[in-house]
Amino acid sequence: MSLLKNTHRFYGSSSSAVTAQSWIYAKVFKGEPTQQNFRLEREDLPALADGDFLARADYISVDPYMRPYMMAYPEGTPMIGGQVATVLDSKNAGFPVGSAIFGQFGWRTHTVCNPAKLKTDRPYVLPDFGSLPTSLGLGVLGMPGNTAYFGLSELCAPKEGETVVVSGAAGAVGSHVGQIGKIKGCRVVGIAGSDAKCAWLKELGFDEVINYKTANVYGELKKAAPKGIDCYFDNVGGPISEAVIKQMNVYGRIAVCGTISNYNTAIEKVTDPLRQMVFKQLRMEGFLVWRWNNRWMEGIEANLRWIRDGKLQWQETVTEGFEQVPQAFMDMLKGGNTGKAVVKV
Amino acid sequence: MSLLKNTHRFYGSSSSAVTAQSWIYAKVFKGEPTQQNFRLEREDLPALADGDFLARADYISVDPYMRPYMMAYPEGTPMIGGQVATVLDSKNAGFPVGSAIFGQFGWRTHTVCNPAKLKTDRPYVLPDFGSLPTSLGLGVLGMPGNTAYFGLSELCAPKEGETVVVSGAAGAVGSHVGQIGKIKGCRVVGIAGSDAKCAWLKELGFDEVINYKTANVYGELKKAAPKGIDCYFDNVGGPISEAVIKQMNVYGRIAVCGTISNYNTAIEKVTDPLRQMVFKQLRMEGFLVWRWNNRWMEGIEANLRWIRDGKLQWQETVTEGFEQVPQAFMDMLKGGNTGKAVVKV
Numbered sequence: 001m002s003l004l005k006n007t008h009r010f011y012g013s014s015s016s017a018v019t020a021q022s023w024i025y026a027k028v029f030k031g032e033p034t035q036q037n038f039r040l041e042r043e044d045l046p047a048l049a050d051g052d053f054l055a056r057a058d059y060i061s062v063d064p065y066m067r068p069y070m071m072a073y074p075e076g077t078p079m080i081g082g083q084v085a086t087v088l089d090s091k092n093a094g095f096p097v098g099s100a101i102f103g104q105f106g107w108r109t110h111t112v113c114n115p116a117k118l119k120t121d122r123p124y125v126l127p128d129f130g131s132l133p134t135s136l137g138l139g140v141l142g143m144p145g146n147t148a149y150f151g152l153s154e155l156c157a158p159k160e161g162e163t164v165v166v167s168g169a170a171g172a173v174g175s176h177v178g179q180i181g182k183i184k185g186c187r188v189v190g191i192a193g194s195d196a197k198c199a200w201l202k203e204l205g206f207d208e209v210i211n212y213k214t215a216n217v218y219g220e221l222k223k224a225a226p227k228g229i230d231c232y233f234d235n236v237g238g239p240i241s242e243a244v245i246k247q248m249n250v251y252g253r254i255a256v257c258g259t260i261s262n263y264n265t266a267i268e269k270v271t272d273p274l275r276q277m278v279f280k281q282l283r284m285e286g287f288l289v290w291r292w293n294n295r296w297m298e299g300i301e302a303n304l305r306w307i308r309d310g311k312l313q314w315q316e317t318v319t320e321g322f323e324q325v326p327q328a329f330m331d332m333l334k335g336g337n338t339g340k341a342v343v344k345v
Numbered sequence: 346m347s348l349l350k351n352t353h354r355f356y357g358s359s360s361s362a363v364t365a366q367s368w369i370y371a372k373v374f375k376g377e378p379t380q381q382n383f384r385l386e387r388e389d390l391p392a393l394a395d396g397d398f399l400a401r402a403d404y405i406s407v408d409p410y411m412r413p414y415m416m417a418y419p420e421g422t423p424m425i426g427g428q429v430a431t432v433l434d435s436k437n438a439g440f441p442v443g444s445a446i447f448g449q450f451g452w453r454t455h456t457v458c459n460p461a462k463l464k465t466d467r468p469y470v471l472p473d474f475g476s477l478p479t480s481l482g483l484g485v486l487g488m489p490g491n492t493a494y495f496g497l498s499e500l501c502a503p504k505e506g507e508t509v510v511v512s513g514a515a516g517a518v519g520s521h522v523g524q525i526g527k528i529k530g531c532r533v534v535g536i537a538g539s540d541a542k543c544a545w546l547k548e549l550g551f552d553e554v555i556n557y558k559t560a561n562v563y564g565e566l567k568k569a570a571p572k573g574i575d576c577y578f579d580n581v582g583g584p585i586s587e588a589v590i591k592q593m594n595v596y597g598r599i600a601v602c603g604t605i606s607n608y609n610t611a612i613e614k615v616t617d618p619l620r621q622m623v624f625k626q627l628r629m630e631g632f633l634v635w636r637w638n639n640r641w642m643e644g645i646e647a648n649l650r651w652i653r654d655g656k657l658q659w660q661e662t663v664t665e666g667f668e669q670v671p672q673a674f675m676d677m678l679k680g681g682n683t684g685k686a687v688v689k690v
């Protein structure tokens with residue numbers, strides 16, 4: 001449990017005018033999640049006390065991390081995760097009625113929250129996104145965007161002219177990482193799971209793309225990264241990462257953001273990477289984005305600037321309907337999304 | 346080839362009063378080295394030119410790194426490595442006759458060297474070791490000592506009260522790392538390959554020791570490190586490291602110094618460590634000690650101080666005779682040594 005920085009909290013019991021719907025983690029995941037892992041519940045929310053506000057979910061996030069994280073929770077726990085919501089009623093001056101906010105409220109339609117009672121994961125009012133949709137607060141202007149921004153710049157620290165490889169490249173984080181790599185003047189190679197995804201990455205400016213489902217990743221990387229690999233931003237783990245790590249240059253940096261290749265399966269055996277680590281003096285660091293909580297708005301503002309300057313593009317895979325949240329989650333884990341996967345409530 | 350920071354150079358041709366003997370890498374290593382991999386050659390050294398000195402080897406170092414490093418050299422290359430030598434003749438004021446020096450001269454009895462002609466790996470006059478043997482310039486007061494000193498302090502940065510695990514614990518580097526861990530106020534667990542080695546490590550002050558040849562490493566580690574592992578200094582790689590990495594704490598640091606478990610064999614498959622890396626936010630860094638060349642004397646002086654203060658003990662496994670260098674090397678690779686393996690010429 002101690003590894004969980006991002007826990008879900010909500011407040012609500014009975015006797016209120018508002019009824020929330022909430023997706024519950026009904027059965028422990030085994031392999032790929034199915035509908036049987038989830039159960040929909042209803043819950044009457046309480047009247048607001050001083051400091052509370054009532055929020056209605058507009059967009060709910062489905063993210064890869066939820067699959068491994070939930071394994072640490074007992075059956076019957078509400079599903080965790082972020083949402084972009086609108087404040088419907090408020091007894092909290094910091095969250096006025098009508099404001100668009102981000103909150104770690106989980107998979108639920110309505111939430112009563114008093115931020116002062118939360119030790120971590122406090123909700124925040126979204127910065128002014130201008131004409132951009134508020135759903136970006138779950139993606140390029142939220143957690144995945146900050147994951148890309150801080151993970152790449154702080155842990156890989158790519159220098160102009162270096163070669164950056166990113167796996168899971170067509171996901172919310174991967175597509176963003178590659179574009180920052182281009183902004184920094186690097187050669188960028190993306191690894192993704194379909195020709196359509198690869199085509200989109202080329203549109204974003206990736207120098208080379210590899211469809212791992214049809215190509216020999218090791219061999220294609222040799223061609224795509226002829227000077228070797230200086231930075232590897234990893235979202236997948238497993239055999240793809242094995243192929244990348246073998247081609248790292250001396251003093252290469254590896255940021256390990258996720259290992260989606262083994263979230264639904266047992267962890268595979270791979271060639272022990274430690275010998276590569278020694279003789280090439282590689283540095284590898286795994287991370288959760290919450291470590292940069294104290295610089296959160298810096299990341300959002302930097303990404304917003306790049307969007308406005310036309311340097312950063314984004315894509316969303318939007319599923320409609322609160323009842324579809326589990327399905328959107330299952331699809332995302334199988335790579336069904338391009339860019340950020342969200343559910344419009 | 347670019348990974349080799351430590352290349353061997355020597356100067357010598359014909360027409361001199363001094364004949365050197367030199368061990369040549371005669372056949373590419375396959376599996377465990379045998380006598381057939383080596384050939385002894387004689388070579389007449391030239392008369393000294395301005396800037397040259399002539400050195401006679403007193404102690405020759407055999408180190409694990411030589412096994413993988415030599416794979417990058419063609420057959421017929423002189424064997425690489427450090428030696429402690431005495432200057433017999435000199436036309437270089439910095440290396441007066443009689444001085445005890447360290448040089449990267451390889452497995453040879455006599456060397457003519459002009460340091461100014463070397464870009465890297467310049468020889469140096471040993472600091473005053475007092476009554477300590479000069480052979481320590483190959484061990485606790487040389488490359489292995491600095492490997493332990495810088496590798497642990499710079500990459501693991503252990504804090505008082507943390508748990509440090511070291512593999513290859515009875516070797517030159519491992520036994521030193523564990524003692525620094527104790528100096529820093531840590532709980533130290535050593536993993537080594539015999540009961541005799543383990544007994545010696547207990548004498549050095551290690552809190553717990555595990556004989557990996559007879560124990561279940563994973564299970565024994567659970568008991569030996571009940572609060573989990575904060576720092577892992579790895580000399581071996583492979584399944585032992587797999588067992589350690591699974592028990593690292595959040596924000597754990599792993600310094601990968603060597604992977605002797607696979608120097609003589611194919612690299613094994615292990616459970617992909619990347620998922621551990623992410624969710625525990627681990628940092629792993631492989632290193633070669635030459636990265637701290639500019640702080641070399643700092644390390645030697647710190648280790649010398651600890652020896653004089655009675656805080657740092659050392660042991661050597663000394664083989665006698667220049668003709669025994671290959672045998673000493675082969676024995677060391679199989680764990681035959683306790684502490685630093687050297688050959689007295």
